[in-house]
Amino acid sequence: MGALDGKKVVVIGGSGGIGYATAEMAHKEGAHVVLTSRDKSRAEAAAAKIAGKSGRITPGVAEVGDRAATAAFLKSHGKFDHLILSGSTVHRLVFDALPEKESYESFDSKFWGPFWAAYDGRHHMNKGGSIIFYSGAASRRPLRGYVVGAAIDGAIDAATRSLAWELGSEGLRVNCISPGVILTDLIRKGRTQAEFDKRMQEHSKRVPLGRIGEPSECANAALFLMTCGFVTGEVLAVDGGTEAAP
């Protein structure tokens, strides 16, 4: 018996990182998983790796910045129970030379993309289901140079609490995972191995647990949020205690 037996879980951005780990966990717990990438072959590869030919996984293509296409994609999969919104594109934005276009693009992708997916997708969800957004520890624990990223994360945290009110009467729960630094391609890209190692060493010193996190640890948090029916409007930090650090 799995904790998600008989449930359908849609993961927008399930080909890599936290979304992939969540799709893998949901499949292991018995769910039928719909998993997306922006690229068909990447979605198919991830689905095959997780489930082989189990028949409980469906790969698909979604670009969260395209509202109409994402809404049509969500409609095309029949009723589902949980919507995991881990996919978005955020540029590396450094305050000293903040690029205006990339700042808007990042806000559009990471905030408005998942927001509209939730707004449109809720019509296809079963009562008792839940939506999970992803923000980031920077909203409550400033990181030098990361002003726009922190603002995007703060907007997601705020929308989570308000949407929980709006959708509670529809029988849907809305929660958010706020990751600290988690070992995925997101934090590797654009850095040499030496730069990456140095940054991770420095960062680990600011984390009470003294290390960066694993995608599977965010997946465990998602499992809790999907299965605990009395939790809504929650922003759950999965950050090794970063928010609690002095």
Ligand SMILES: NC(=O)c1ccc[n+]([C@@H]2O[C@H](COP(=O)([O-])OP(=O)(O)OC[C@H]3O[C@@H](n4cnc5c(N)ncnc54)[C@H](OP(=O)(O)O)[C@@H]3O)[C@@H](O)[C@H]2O)c1
């Ligand atoms: N990792 C961290 O340290 C960290 C820290 C704080 C917050 N977060 C947040 O946690 C969430 C997941 O992060 P992650 O580290 O797992 O990221 P990731 O490793 O970059 O994975 C992103 C996933 O989303 C998909 N994706 C990328 N852009 C997309 C778009 N525009 N539309 C739809 N799907 C898209 C990617 O698939 P394809 O490339 O195949 O399309 C991939 O499956 C994000 O919201 C991120 O900002 C992460």
